[in-house]
Structures are given as C-alpha cells and as structure tokens.
Amino acid sequence: MCVDREEATKEENFDLAHEYDEDEEEEWEGDADWENENDEAEDVKDESTAYLEFLNEEVSLNLSLIPRRSTNDVQAQKFSLFQDEDDQELEEESLLETPIDKMEPYGMFKTALLRKPFHVPFKCSSKTDCCIGLQQEQPQMYENLTKNLNPEEQQVIQAAVNQADAIAQQQTAESQPQQTNGHAIHSPEPARQL
Amino acid sequence: METLISHMLFPILCQSDEDLELFQDDPAEYLHRKLNFYEEVSAPDIAATNFLNTLTKSRRKQTFIVLQFVNNIVNKYESAPDEQKDPREKEGALRMIGTLAPVILGKKSPIADQVELFFVRHVFPEFRSPHGFLRARACDTLEKFERLDFKDPQNLVVIYRNILDSMADPELPVRVEAALALQPLIRHEVIRSAMQQNIPVIMQQLLKLANEVDVDALANVMEDFVEVFAQELTPFAVALCEQLRDTYLRIVKDLLERNQQKDEEGLYGDFLDDKSITALGVLQTIGTLILTLESTPDVLLHLETILTPLITITLENKLYDLYNEVFEIIDSCTFAAKSISPTMWHAFELIHRTFKAGAELYLEDMLPALENFVNYGADTLVQNSAYLEAVVDMVRVIFKDDKVGGVDRICGCKLAEIVMLSLRGHIDAYVPELVQLAMVHLTSEEVKVKSYKIYLMEMVINAIYYNPVLALHVLESNNWTNKFFSLWFSNMDSFTRVHDKKLAIAAITSLLTLRAQDVPVSVQQGWPRLLQGIVRLFQTLPAAMKSKDYFPNYLQS
Numbered sequence: 001m002c003v004d005r006e007e008a009t010k011e012e013n014f015d016l017a018h019e020y021d022e023d024e025e026e027e028w029e030g031d032a033d034w035e036n037e038n039d040e041a042e043d044v045k046d047e048s049t050a051y052l053e054f055l056n057e058e059v060s061l062n063l064s065l066i067p068r069r070s071t072n073d074v075q076a077q078k079f080s081l082f083q084d085e086d087d088q089e090l091e092e093e094s095l096l097e098t099p100i101d102k103m104e105p106y107g108m109f110k111t112a113l114l115r116k117p118f119h120v121p122f123k124c125s126s127k128t129d130c131c132i133g134l135q136q137e138q139p140q141m142y143e144n145l146t147k148n149l150n151p152e153e154q155q156v157i158q159a160a161v162n163q164a165d166a167i168a169q170q171q172t173a174e175s176q177p178q179q180t181n182g183h184a185i186h187s188p189e190p191a192r193q194l
Numbered sequence: 195m196e197t198l199i200s201h202m203l204f205p206i207l208c209q210s211d212e213d214l215e216l217f218q219d220d221p222a223e224y225l226h227r228k229l230n231f232y233e234e235v236s237a238p239d240i241a242a243t244n245f246l247n248t249l250t251k252s253r254r255k256q257t258f259i260v261l262q263f264v265n266n267i268v269n270k271y272e273s274a275p276d277e278q279k280d281p282r283e284k285e286g287a288l289r290m291i292g293t294l295a296p297v298i299l300g301k302k303s304p305i306a307d308q309v310e311l312f313f314v315r316h317v318f319p320e321f322r323s324p325h326g327f328l329r330a331r332a333c334d335t336l337e338k339f340e341r342l343d344f345k346d347p348q349n350l351v352v353i354y355r356n357i358l359d360s361m362a363d364p365e366l367p368v369r370v371e372a373a374l375a376l377q378p379l380i381r382h383e384v385i386r387s388a389m390q391q392n393i394p395v396i397m398q399q400l401l402k403l404a405n406e407v408d409v410d411a412l413a414n415v416m417e418d419f420v421e422v423f424a425q426e427l428t429p430f431a432v433a434l435c436e437q438l439r440d441t442y443l444r445i446v447k448d449l450l451e452r453n454q455q456k457d458e459e460g461l462y463g464d465f466l467d468d469k470s471i472t473a474l475g476v477l478q479t480i481g482t483l484i485l486t487l488e489s490t491p492d493v494l495l496h497l498e499t500i501l502t503p504l505i506t507i508t509l510e511n512k513l514y515d516l517y518n519e520v521f522e523i524i525d526s527c528t529f530a531a532k533s534i535s536p537t538m539w540h541a542f543e544l545i546h547r548t549f550k551a552g553a554e555l556y557l558e559d560m561l562p563a564l565e566n567f568v569n570y571g572a573d574t575l576v577q578n579s580a581y582l583e584a585v586v587d588m589v590r591v592i593f594k595d596d597k598v599g600g601v602d603r604i605c606g607c608k609l610a611e612i613v614m615l616s617l618r619g620h621i622d623a624y625v626p627e628l629v630q631l632a633m634v635h636l637t638s639e640e641v642k643v644k645s646y647k648i649y650l651m652e653m654v655i656n657a658i659y660y661n662p663v664l665a666l667h668v669l670e671s672n673n674w675t676n677k678f679f680s681l682w683f684s685n686m687d688s689f690t691r692v693h694d695k696k697l698a699i700a701a702i703t704s705l706l707t708l709r710a711q712d713v714p715v716s717v718q719q720g721w722p723r724l725l726q727g728i729v730r731l732f733q734t735l736p737a738a739m740k741s742k743d744y745f746p747n748y749l750q751s
Contacts, residue, residue: 097569098693099615105699105735109728112703134706141710141721148722149729156729 106164206242208286221366222407250297268316281325292338321356326365333371340378350384377415393423413475424486445473477519488530498537509548518559525563534571546584557605572616593631600646607649614656629668659701
C-alpha cells in the first residue's frame with residue numbers, strides 16, 4: 001500500500017464527532033441548516049406525501065393530454081409542452097441540409113426582377129418560360145408592382161439588389177473552393193470538413 | 195438514535211445468510227436485488243437506507259452519530275486479528291457510509307476532506323479482501339463517493355489499479371460493481387489518460403459482462419466510454435459494433451421468447467423491464483458509436499451491413515420502445531454517408547412497412563431518417579416510382595388518419611417539403627395532392643396551433659416555389675387562391691426562421707416571374723403586395739441570420 005495508507009493508520013482515530021469544532025458549525029449549509037436545529041426540531045415534511053402530491057399533479061396534467069404513444073412518456077411530455085407553448089415562435093432547428101440552405105435569396109430576387117443572370121441559383125421546374133426578368137420582359141407589370149412602394153420600401157428593394165451584387169462579387173473573388181460543410185450540433189468534432 | 199442504529203438499522207443493512215447464498219449461487223439475481231433497489235422500496239434494507247438518507251438530510255447533526263457508529267465498526271475490524279474480523283459488519287458499515295455520501299460530500303460539509311483518508315484506511319484494503327461481497331462493496335463505496343476529489347494523485351493510481359483488477363475478479367458481482375465504479379472515475383485526468391491505453395480491453399470486459407447479466411447500467415458505462423474514448427476506439431469500431439449487435443440480438447431474442455410465453459399464458463406484458471432497458475442501452479451505445487464515426491463514412495458503410503439484422507428484428511417484431519433508437523441509427527448512417535446505399539434502401543422498405551403496420555405515430559421519430567432518404571436519395575426516388583409513392587403515401591396517411599395530432603401532421607408537412615425541395619421537376623403528379631392536403635386542413639374548422647398553421651402554409655408555399663403555374667392552378671380550381679394569399683401575407687411576420695424567410699422569398703420570386711396572363715384574376719388586384727411582402731422578408735432576414743439559434747448548415751465562400 002502507498003505511503004498515505006501508513007500515515008492514515010497512524011492517525012489516532014478517525015473520529016468525526018471528536019474532530020468537529022463547534023465554532024465551525026455554520027460551515028455546513030444546505031436545505032437543513034443544522035446550526036438552528038435543536039432537539040425538538042420541527043417536523044420534516046414527509047417525502048412520501050410530497051411524492052403523492054407530485055403524482056396528483058402529474059395525473060391532472062396528463063388528463064389534459066390527448067392520449068397518444070402511451071408507451072412513450074417523453075413523446076407525451078413533448079406534446080404537452082407543445083400545446084402549452086402554443087404561441088411560441090418556431091425555433092431554428094433541423095440538422096437537415098436542405099436545398100434552401102444553399103439558396104442565395106438576394107441574387108435570386110435580383111435575377112427575377114432585373115434579369116442580369118450572373119448566377120442562376122435554382123433550376124426552374126416550370127415548363128413555362130418563367131425565368132424572365134420582369135423589368136425588361138413585362139415592363140407594364142413591373143410598373144404596376146413597383147408604383148405602390150413607398151420610398152422606404154424602394155430602398156429595401158434597392159438594398160437587396162445591391163446585396164446580390166456584393167455577394168456575387170465576393171463569390172467570384174473567393175472562387176477557390178474552400179467549402180466546408182459545417183454541421184454544428186450533430187458532431188462534437190470538426191468532423192465534417194471535406 | 196444510537197440504539198436505533200445499532201440494533202435495528204445496522205443489522206438490516208448487513209448481509210443476510212440468504213444474501214450470501216445468492217451471491218454464490220445466483221450472482222445475477224444478487225446484482226438485480228442490489229442494483230435495482232428502486233423496485234424494492236418495501237424491502238427492509240432499502241427502507242433503512244432511505245431512513246438514513248432522510249434523517250441525515252433533515253437533521254445534519256445525526257450524521258455524526260451514524261459516522262461515529264461506522265467508525266467504531268471499521269476500527270474494530272482494522273485492529274482485530276484476522277480470524278476475529280467480521281466481514282459482514284465491515285460490509286454493512288461501508289454500505290452505511292456509502293448511503294450518506296451525498297450528505298458527507300455536500301456543500302460546505304466540514305467532513306468532506308476527511309473522506310479520502312477514510313478510503314485509504316478502510317476501503318482500499320477491501321479491494322483485496324478474501325470475501326467477494328466485501329470486494330464488491332469496496333467498489334460500490336467508491337462509486338457512491340464519485341464526487342470525491344482525491345487530493346493525492348497516487349491514491350487515484352491505486353484506485354485505478356484495483357478497479358482494473360476487480361474487473362477481472364472471479365466473482366461476477368465484483369466485476370459489475372467495478373465497471374460501474376469506473377464510469378464516474380473518468381472525470382479524473384490521471385485515470386482518463388491511463389485508460390486510453392486499456393480502453394479496448396475494458397470495452398471487451400464490459401461487453402462480456404453485458405452478456406453475462408442484464409444490468410442496464412452497464413450499457414450506460416459503455417455508451418459513456420464510447421463517447422469519451424472515441425478516438426481510441428475507432429480502430430476497433432467495426433468489431434465493437436458487431437459485438438454490440440450480437441448482444442442486442444441476444445437480448446431481443448430473450449425478450450421475444452418471453453413475450454411469446456406470456457402470450458401463451460394469456461398475460462399482457464408491454465412494459466419496459468430490465469431487458470428492454472438494457473436493449474435500449476445497447477442501441478444507444480451503438481448510436482453513440484456511430485456518431486463518433488461520422489467523419490469516416492467508409493467505416494459506417496460497413497456498419498450498415500452489420501446492423502441490418504438489428505434493424506430488421508426490431509421493426510419486424512414491432513418493438514416500439516426501441517424504434518426511436520433504430521431510426522436514429524438509420525439517420526446517422528445516411529446522414530454521414532450523404533448517399534443511400536442499397537442496404538439502407540432495404541431499411542427504407544422496412545420503415546415504410548412498419549409505418550403502414552400501425553406505426554403512424556412514430557413518424558416523428560422516423561422523420562430525420564426519411565428526410566435523409568429523400569434528400570440524399572433523390573436520384574433513386576426519381577427512378578423508382580414505388581419508393582417515391584411510399585414517401586408520398588406516408589404524407590397522405592398522416593393527413594388522413596384521424597388519431598394523429600398536430601405534431602405528427604407537422605411531420606407530414608416537413609416530409610412533403612423535403613420531397614418538393616429535393617425532387618424539383620420530378621413530382622408534378624403529386625403536387626396537386628400535396629396542395630390539396632394542406633389547404634383542406636388549413637381551411638378546416640379544427641383548432642390548430644400556430645406552428646401547425648405555418649407548416650401547412652409552407653407546404654403550399656413550397657408548391658408555389660416548386661412550380662408557380664401548377665400550384666396556382668390547383669389553388670384556383672378549388673377557389674383557394676385569394677384565401678391562401680390573404681392568410682399568407684397577413685401572417686408574414688410569423689415566418690420567423692431563416693428557412694421560412696428564404697423559402698418565402700423564393701416562392702414570391704417565382705411568382706414575380708409569372709407572365710401576366712398566368713396570374714389568376716382573383717389575386718391580380720393584390721399582386722403588388724408581393725413586392726411589399728418580399729420587402730418585409732428582406733428587412734427581417736439579416737436579423738434572423740444573426741439570431742443565436744441559427745446555425746447555417748453550410749458556410750458560403
């Protein structure tokens with residue numbers, strides 16, 4: 001055995017009550033402060049009663065649930081949560097990679113509006129010739145759409161078009177493929193680097 | 195109190211003759227009895243430990259009386275000549291102090307720093323005790339004091355050596371208790387780095403134990419180690435996975451056999467018992483192992499084949515409690531591979547069959563895997579109309595089935611969405627049906643939570659993005675166009691996520707490119723609102739992208 005064992009056996013006595021100094025009594029905090037305790041300490045709340053109360057709450061909670069997946073409590077809980085927080089906003093979620101992730105909305109919008117197809121971000125599935133720049137192909141409709149915009153809204157449109165140009169420039173500048181396929185939550189390691 | 199302790203609690207806590215007999219003759223039952231204490235609240239020894247717990251938590255002072263008693267016993271044991279030592283008393287005393295561990299190590303406990311000494315003097319020697327039940331108790335005591343921070347690193351070295359020896363002990367309960375004690379010890383750097391060398395052997399021992407006795411906690415230990423020692427275990431991943439699968443298959447076969455017996459006896463038994471929980475633990479371990487292997491898709495491809503029997507047996511026998519983990523495994527494999535192997539397409543067939551055979555309510559658990567099948571298997575789906583039909587069929591069923599709730603319907607919306615996004619131009623035939631499903635529910639009287647409404651709208655928005663002319667045609671021929679656009683644009687601010695906004699921008703953009711004659715009369719007047727809507731989206735998109743909840747799945751440029 002190691003040295004400590006020998007030292008330990010030399011100790012006179014492992015006597016906690018003996019070593020314990022009354023002055024240190026305040027040190028030990030917790031849900032029951034033993035300093036304030038005397039021999040006739042008040043009754044402690046019976047845990048089994050507390051448990052029964054807890055069960056009752058559970059039952060009344062569960063009664064409000066639509067019964068589903070009785071074998072799967074977690075799901076049921078999730079469902080109740082869902083109901084309770086009805087009006088909560090949707091959360092960003094989904095580890096799924098969808099084509100939407102790769103979509104560049106500014107360029108897409110600009111192309112549709114002004115037809116300067118520097119970049120066609122989506123494959124149009126429509127059999128009709130729908131990828132026509134509105135301003136040039138259908139000036140009347142363009143006019144009709146834009147005439148109701150107030151100056152602030154026009155500014156936003158302009159800013160989106162500018163943003164499309166900026167992103168396009170940036171992409172050309174950094175055309176060296178440095179793509180990483182980040183997937184922040186799923187894997188603990190930077191495992192998804194290509 | 196002293197009398198109560200010495201004459202009632204302590205004798206109850208000590209091993210009875212039956213206990214010791216069990217230890218020898220039926221160690222598995224002994225372990226079951228000792229470890230699954232929560233099932234035995236009425237057993238006298240459990241009642242005694244509960245009493246000690248409550249007593250010392252509520253009346254801290256009493257702790258000293260108990261400890262005084264424990265000290266007397268262990269000191270007596272220490273000083274007695276070997277032939278006069280009473281191992282049962284010592285074991286009972288260690289059990290007693292172990293019960294008090296949370297209090298003794300509690301915040302600002304004045305005695306916490308004396309525990310290490312106690313271990314050195316009174317616990318360490320018992321790792322070498324001639325009595326198996328005392329060796330097991332030494333391991334257990336260590337586990338009970340898992341929060342103890344040893345000051346002398348040398349002590350941790352001693353512990354580690356002894357735990358490794360105990361894991362090879364001739365007595366099963368000692369091996370199990372040692373394994374359980376090892377788990378929390380990995381938080382100590384000394385032990386963790388020492389284990390890096392031994393982890394393959396340790397995993398072998400754990401697997402062997404898991405096959406000797408159904409103790410679900412062992413699966414937790416394995417899962418923990420697989421995660422912490424991922425790097426060290428990667429070279430052994432395939433073999434490890436095979437063994438885990440075999441363990442799983444063995445447990446499941448036991449389960450099925452027993453369920454069959456129950457059926458024959460007319461008993462209805464659909465509860466989570468030890469075996470199901472252990473099986474679940476093994477599945478979770480496999481799932482964790484797979485997650486650590488995401489950067490090595492070639493290994494995972496191999497694992498897919500290894501795991502096929504596991505997936506098959508679970509789904510074919512309708513082991514509902516184990517579905518979620520099985521679907522997670524399929525999700526992880528397909529996600530890491532970014533493509534769908536023939537093995538996994540076979541799994542897809544199984545999933546669909548399972549779904550049709552009464553597992554509609556598990557769509558939520560299946561969804562991540564299904565989304566991968568559509569997303570990464572788009573080419574196959576385009577070629578294989580039966581597979582495509584199967585996917586759409588699941589959406590159809592979930593919307594038609596009256597017993598499902600909003601959560602499941604949302605899953606249907608998500609599945610429809612990924613189909614429309616991934617199979618652009620290939621599912622014209624299905625789009626009208628998807629729009630109809632969404633609109634019928636959107637316009638129905640049923641009370642819907644907000645998120646469900648948004649997902650229903652997004653199903654239609656997806657259809658518009660997929661093909662605006664086709665989508666508008668469906669809306670128009672059902673007199674839904676105006677209704678839908680009013681709903682959509684009056685709820686524009688509810689589309690809060692980046693995904694929602696980008697999708698809406700894409701859909702509006704595709705509408706903007708329509709020729710005038712393709713715009714239905716019913717919405718022509720409101721058409722300029724399209725630009726106002728997109729303005730709102732562009733105004734709010736940057737903030738959504740900056741939101742802390744948004745993790746882009748790709749990093750552009």
